[in-house]
Amino acid sequence: MKHFKKILLTGALGVLTLALAGCGGGDKKAEKAKPDTSKPVIVGVNPGPHAIIMENVKKIAEKKGLKIEIKEFSDFVTPNAALAAGEIWANSYQHEPFLKATMKKEPTFKLAKAFNTALFPINIYSKKLKPGDKIPDGAKIGIPNDPTNGGRTLLLLAANNLIKVKNPKDITTTVMDITENPHKFEIVELEAAAIPRSLDDLTCAAINTTYALNAGLNPAKDPIVKETADSLYVNIVAVQEKDLKDPRLKVFQEAYQSKENADFIKTKFPGSVYLGWKE
Known part of the structure; x- marks a missing residue:
């Protein structure tokens, strides 16, 4: 009987040892799974x-x-x-x-x-107008030609009651969605990076902050229309x-x-x- 108990005890210890070994192996695998922060x-x-x-x-x-x-x-x-x-x-x-x-x-x-x-923010800048000036009728307004920033600019114009669009909250808005253009603005779609260089040929234009700063514009002081901090x-x-x-x-x-x-x-x-x- 004592011999049988001894066998049982030995077996239990063996199972426990294997279980602990298994846990230890899992930890090593977890350690190996950690990202290598030594490389950038x-x-x-x-x-x-x-x-x-x-x-x-x-x-x-x-x-x-x-x-x-x-x-x-x-x-x-x-x-x-x-x-x-x-x-x-x-x-x-x-x-x-x-x-x-x-x-x-x-x-x-x-x-x-x-x-x-x-x-x-994407703001509207001009070399012909000063902050506070109204955008005149028939103005040529440059906007980015990529769908999201183009739509973003149109929503900005709509939010300032300069045009009306089908849905003033639709970020996929395009020039085709302009429903009212009472000031007869001419919307000119251009590559975003090229817009600062085109300001001389436009009445005003929407320029991303990155390109505005690179062009020497001050997004805090220079815009004639500003996008607010609650933008989407x-x-x-x-x-x-x-x-x-x-x-x-x-x-x-x-x-x-x-x-x-x-x-x-x-x-x-x-x-x-x-x-x-x-x-």
């Missing part, structure tokens, strides 16, 4: 405020153990293509409506919003869908939405760039 992640941005802010985020993230390498793109199309191809880990330059429009156009791009960053077009960080659960994203978000970075944005771009998250 590559984040795509546009030159100007996006790049300047990301340089600050890079410093904050490094204190948290995340290394960031910044790669600049001069247009709105390439950063998403590079992200879809795995050439970069994330990008920070676009608002969610633009990302959604890109996904419809490029269904093979499996990209997703990770978190909000900042609002870079808050910018985001985008990643591949498969990376949404990447633990490095949490560190990246904490760095971007930190008080240190919020204070930097407010100080560096007062009245030009708004926070896209609640402090």
Whole structure:
């Protein structure tokens, strides 16, 4: 009987040892699954405020153990293509409506919003008019020719009672959706990056903050029509869908939405760039 109990005890200890060994093996697998923070992640941005802010985020993230390498793109199309191809880990330059429009156009791009960053307003500028001046009848108004920012500009004009559109909340609005144009404005669709160079040929034009700052315009003082801080077009960080659960994203978000970075944005771009998250 004693011999039988001894066998039972030995077997139980063996099972316990195997169980503990199994737990230990799981921990090792979990450790192996942790991201390698010794190598930098590559984040795509546009030159100007996006790049300047990301340089600050890079410093904050490094204190948290995340290394960031910044790669600049001069247009709105390439950063998403590079992200879809795995050439970069994330990008920070676009608002969610633009990302959604890109996904419809490029269904093979499996990209997703990770978190909000900042609002870079699209304002209307002019070399012929001063802030406070009314846009005259028959004015030639330049707008971006990409669907989301073109629609965004038309909604801005509608919100200021300069035109009327079918649905003042429809971000897919196009020039075909203008229902009333009492001032007989001529809407000129141009590539967003080219609009600042075309201001001499236009009465006024809608220019993204990034391009406005690069052109020496002051988004806080120069616009004749301003987009407000409650705009729906808050910018985001985008990643591949498969990376949404990447633990490095949490560190990246904490760095971007930190008080240190919020204070930097407010100080560096007062009245030009708004926070896209609640402090």
